[in-house]
Amino acid sequence: xxxxxxxxxxxxxxxxxxxxxxxxxxxxxxxxxxxxxxxxxxxxxxxxxxxxxxxxxxxxxxxxxxxxxxxxxxxxxxxxxxxxxxxxxxxxxxxxxxxxxxxxxxxxxxxxxxxxxxxxxxxxxxxxxxxxxxxxxxxxxxxxxxxxxxxxx
Amino acid sequence: xxxxxxxxxxxxxxxxxxxxxxxxxxxxxxxxxxxxxxxxxxxxxxxxxxxxxxxxxxxxxxxxxxxxxxxxxxxxxxxxxxxxxxxxxxxxxxxxxxxxxxxxxxxxxxxxxxxxxxxxxxxxxxxxxxxxxxxxxxxxxxxxxxxxxxxxx
Numbered sequence: 001x002x003x004x005x006x007x008x009x010x011x012x013x014x015x016x017x018x019x020x021x022x023x024x025x026x027x028x029x030x031x032x033x034x035x036x037x038x039x040x041x042x043x044x045x046x047x048x049x050x051x052x053x054x055x056x057x058x059x060x061x062x063x064x065x066x067x068x069x070x071x072x073x074x075x076x077x078x079x080x081x082x083x084x085x086x087x088x089x090x091x092x093x094x095x096x097x098x099x100x101x102x103x104x105x106x107x108x109x110x111x112x113x114x115x116x117x118x119x120x121x122x123x124x125x126x127x128x129x130x131x132x133x134x135x136x137x138x139x140x141x142x143x144x145x146x147x148x149x150x151x152x153x
Numbered sequence: 154x155x156x157x158x159x160x161x162x163x164x165x166x167x168x169x170x171x172x173x174x175x176x177x178x179x180x181x182x183x184x185x186x187x188x189x190x191x192x193x194x195x196x197x198x199x200x201x202x203x204x205x206x207x208x209x210x211x212x213x214x215x216x217x218x219x220x221x222x223x224x225x226x227x228x229x230x231x232x233x234x235x236x237x238x239x240x241x242x243x244x245x246x247x248x249x250x251x252x253x254x255x256x257x258x259x260x261x262x263x264x265x266x267x268x269x270x271x272x273x274x275x276x277x278x279x280x281x282x283x284x285x286x287x288x289x290x291x292x293x294x295x296x297x298x299x300x301x302x303x304x305x306x
Contacts, residue, residue, distance in 0.1 A: 043235065043246060045266040049288045051302045052233075052248070052266060080205075082196065084272055084281055087240030091270035093196060093282050095205070106291050113198040113205060115268050115284055117244035119237055128237055129246050131268055133286030135202045136296035138259050143289035143296055149204045 039119065039126035047112055047132040070107070073100035080149070088120040095149055110134050110145035192272065192279035200265055200285040223260070226253035233302070241273040248302055263287050263298035 044053040046062065053059045081094040093115040098107045117129040136143045197206040199215065206212045234247040246268040251260045270282040289296045 045246070045268070045286065045288075047288060048291050049297050051264070051288060051297075051299055082282075084242055084270060086242035086272070089237055089239035089242045089244060091242060091244055091282060093198070093270075093284075111204070113284065113286075115198070115270065115282055117237060117246070117268065117270065119239070129235075129244060129268055131246075131266065131284055131286065133198065133266075133284065134289065135198075135200060135204060136287065136289060138201050141296045141298070143294045144202050144204075145294070146204055 037118075037125070037127050038130075039121060039128045042127055043129055045129075045131040045133070047134065070098075071101050074098055074107075075100045090118040090125070092116050092118070097147070109147075110143075111147055111149055190271075190278070190280050191283075192274060192281045195280055196282055198282075198284040198286070200287065223251075224254050227251055227260075228253045243271040243278070245269050245271070250300070262300075263296075264300055264302055 038056040038059060040056050041054075042056050042059060044059045044062075045051075046053060050062065053062050075098070076096050077099055078094045078096040081092060084091045093113070095111045095113055097111045098105070101108055112132045112134060114130065114132045116127050116131070118125050119128045120126075134143045134145060191209040191212060193209050194207075195209050195212060197212045197215075198204075199206060203215065206215050228251070229249050230252055231247045231249040234245060237244045246266070248264045248266055250264045251258070254261055265285045265287060267283065267285045269280050269284070271278050272281045273279075287296045287298060
């Protein structure tokens with residue numbers, strides 16, 4: 001049943017997730033704006049190594065190490081967002097891709113898949129888990145890059 | 154604040170997630186036991202193609218297509234489970250690997266990373282999103298297989 005409280009929580013979380021999209025820039029000047037929504041104890045499963053990154057501090061260092069490979073104009077755009085909210089927990093998943101870089105840049109060759117779990121801690125929504133991935137072909141161990149999520153390849 | 158209701162929801166979800174582990178067998182005889190906790194509208198991001206699988210029916214067909222590649226004795230075991238529950242939504246993430254197969258089987262060469270989001274719909278907890286992945290090296294497009302999640306490679 002949707003109560004006024006749960007409707008407010010849903011709206012808050014949706015607004016936060018959608019407004020977070022433009023903050024996913026990897027340009028150096030945007031890193032500090034990117035980090036605030038992450039809980040101190042977030043666990044990140046990123047598209048590239050390491051296998052898992054425990055904590056917002058470690059994730060910030062991992063992100064910072066990527067910056068030289070991305071132009072300042074780099075942004076992301078998302079699609080197919082689905083959001084589930086109840087009480088103080090929100091689950092979102094969506095597809096996204098990088099924009100604002102040369103079309104032959106490695107990071108432009110695929111959509112990525114992300115779920116993010118958020119929790120309202122002391123009145124503030126924070127990301128407690130985030131994940132980004134592409135599938136891989138088990139026969140070859142190669143990641144399968146696609147800009148067409150309906151594709152079976 | 155933990156209320157008796159939220160404590161019960163947490164316990165229910167934890168029990169369901171933990172008891173689901175032994176059901177993650179891919180042996181043909183286990184497929185029907187594996188499917189019931191999935192919501193009809195689940196969206197799955199699996200470790201191998203397709204890029205996304207919309208719906209429990211499509212996910213069942215994808216799973217069925219994998220069965221010839223897995224021995225009947227195949228099981229999984231999980232670790233590092235973290236669970237966040239509020240109201241009717243639960244978020245879990247954990248690491249897992251296949252067991253019960255020859256050590257040189259392709260599926261034995263790595264841990265996998267999974268989050269799952271569950272929702273209590275009409276009183277019954279159901280998985281509304283599940284994801285499994287390994288990271289890949291962007292320079293080569295190769296998935297990076299590891300049995301040591303602390304490794305940075």
